[in-house]
Amino acid sequence: MYQLPAVHRGIAERLICLHDEIKGERSLASLSRIAVALYDGTSDLLKTFIHSSDGDNPVDGATAQLADCVSLKQLASTGARRIVNDLAPAAHEGREFARRLYDAGYRSSYTVPIVNKGTFYGFLFFNSFETGFFQPAVVQRLRPYAELISLAVMRELDTVRMMQAAVKVIRSVSSARDEETGSHLARMARYARLIATKMPAHYGLTDEFVEFLFQFCPLHDVGKIAVPDAILLKPGRLTEDEFEQMKKHVDKGLEIIDLMMRDFGLKSMPYLDVLRNIVAYHHESLDGSGYPFRLKGDQIPIESRIAAVADVFDALTSERPYKKAWTNDEAMQLLRQNAGTKFDADCVDILLSNKGEIEQIQARFAETVFD
Ligand code: C2E
Ligand code: SIN
Ligand code: SIN
Ligand code: FE
Ligand code: FE
Numbered sequence: 560m561y562q563l564p565a566v567h568r569g570i571a572e573r574l575i576c577l578h579d580e581i582k583g584e585r586s587l588a589s590l591s592r593i594a595v596a597l598y599d600g601t602s603d604l605l606k607t608f609i610h611s612s613d614g615d616n617p618v619d620g621a622t623a624q625l626a627d628c629v630s631l632k633q634l635a636s637t638g639a640r641r642i643v644n645d646l647a648p649a650a651h652e653g654r655e656f657a658r659r660l661y662d663a664g665y666r667s668s669y670t671v672p673i674v675n676k677g678t679f680y681g682f683l684f685f686n687s688f689e690t691g692f693f694q695p696a697v698v699q700r701l702r703p704y705a706e707l708i709s710l711a712v713m714r715e716l717d718t719v720r721m722m723q724a725a726v727k728v729i730r731s732v733s734s735a736r737d738e739e740t741g742s743h744l745a746r747m748a749r750y751a752r753l754i755a756t757k758m759p760a761h762y763g764l765t766d767e768f769v770e771f772l773f774q775f776c777p778l779h780d781v782g783k784i785a786v787p788d789a790i791l792l793k794p795g796r797l798t799e800d801e802f803e804q805m806k807k808h809v810d811k812g813l814e815i816i817d818l819m820m821r822d823f824g825l826k827s828m829p830y831l832d833v834l835r836n837i838v839a840y841h842h843e844s845l846d847g848s849g850y851p852f853r854l855k856g857d858q859i860p861i862e863s864r865i866a867a868v869a870d871v872f873d874a875l876t877s878e879r880p881y882k883k884a885w886t887n888d889e890a891m892q893l894l895r896q897n898a899g900t901k902f903d904a905d906c907v908d909i910l911l912s913n914k915g916e917i918e919q920i921q922a923r924f925a926e927t928v929f930d
Contacts (some may be wrong), residue, residue, distance in 0.1 A: 572714050578590075586749050589689050592687075592766055603626055605622065606766070617662065621655070634869055643667060649661075668693070683709060718829070722828065731763060746873050759905060775830070791805075836862050847901060849901075865906050
């Protein structure tokens with residue numbers, strides 16, 4: 560089983576500890592599940608993020624369009640909390656999340672929207688196997704815990720958003736924006752998420768890991784802002800010497816990330832190692848022919864292999880100053896030919912077998928959309 564290194568465990572692990580502590584209170588012993596789902600405003604998507612559940616997580620890797628969840632949508636806009644002391648009616652109505660929770664044995668739920676200064680971050684869900692668990696006294700006792708978890712989630716996301724905002728500012732004053740558009744980055748991050756959510760279970764990729772991978776992918780080429788325009792925007796093929804200079808975008812990227820962490824007074828950020836691995840190793844190849852570190856096989860972290868496949872697929876199917884856009888079939892053929900030698904075979908397989916979702920991403924983030 561592929562074990563995520565300890566540094567990968569962020570707020571998810573703290574939630575599990577807190578859940579244990581909460582259950583230590585006699586009146587809250589039957590609180591069997593705490594979960595957080597995050598909201599992605601660009602695609603109106605609600606995505607499972609972290610959970611602590613007695614038993615299996617019935618909604619692992621689930622996403623839903625918020626517009627389809629009528630009552631949740633209302634909570635998001637009003638900030639109101641919702642108590643459902645009997646999940647049976649919603650489950651029998653066929654509501655996806657409710658049905659899955661019900662099938663896993665949960666009978667009641669308490670839902671708290673995570674909202675601050677007009678920004679809606681997502682939902683905090685509490686569940687119990689008991690019908691009627693969320694009586695006023697219980698809800699009262701849960702209040703400080705709900706505050707605490709909401710604050711922790713917002714703090715974690717704000718750090719990541721600050722990093723993204725800083726990179727956006729840097730990019731906006733550099734030529735890297737002409738070479739790689741916002742829509743390239745949006746597509747690439749979504750291909751990476753598509754791959755990550757469908758990776759075989761033995762990789763042990765959690766919803767939390769997938770979310771940070773998705774958030775960090777657009778930063779993979781941040782180092783290109785340090786590459787001279789004459790090279791970055793050259794309309795033709797690069798000379799050997801020019802390509803050597805281009806390769807430095809990896810080291811430059813790492814320097815920039817580390818500088819930003821220092822200058823923002825951030826000693827750590829959740830999943831910082833995932834961000835660094837994406838920047839450092841997105842041009843490595845399984846056979847050791849990549850750059851700059853010439854890592855081989857398992858030496859290349861899974862996030863870097865996922866980012867590499869997503870990046871190359873989008874680079875091939877996009878127009879660049881130096882090349883025309885390839886068709887999806889041409890790009891897939893190149894990936895297939897190099898699967899297992901250069902690219903991770905599982906990642907390539909997933910991309911090749913999800914053409915429909917790829918086309919949806921391409922339609923949604925077409926080249927004319929700028930951020
Ligand atoms: P990029 O344009 O984002 O491309 C990312 C990666 O996609 C490339 O990494 C390569 O692995 C793959 N790729 C892109 N286009 C092609 C292609 O036409 N054929 C094949 N087989 N693979 C392709 P790579 O090669 O390490 O390049 C890194 C970056 O260097 C590129 O990022 C691009 O910004 C720049 N670059 C590479 N070759 C040229 C070139 O001939 N002219 C110019 N102006 N820039 C280049
Ligand atoms: C809703 O609450 O509006 C739908 C959520 C669900 O699928 O349970
Ligand atoms: C979740 O727990 O992730 C969603 C469950 C719900 O809609 O109540
Ligand atoms: Fe790159
Ligand atoms: Fe790229």
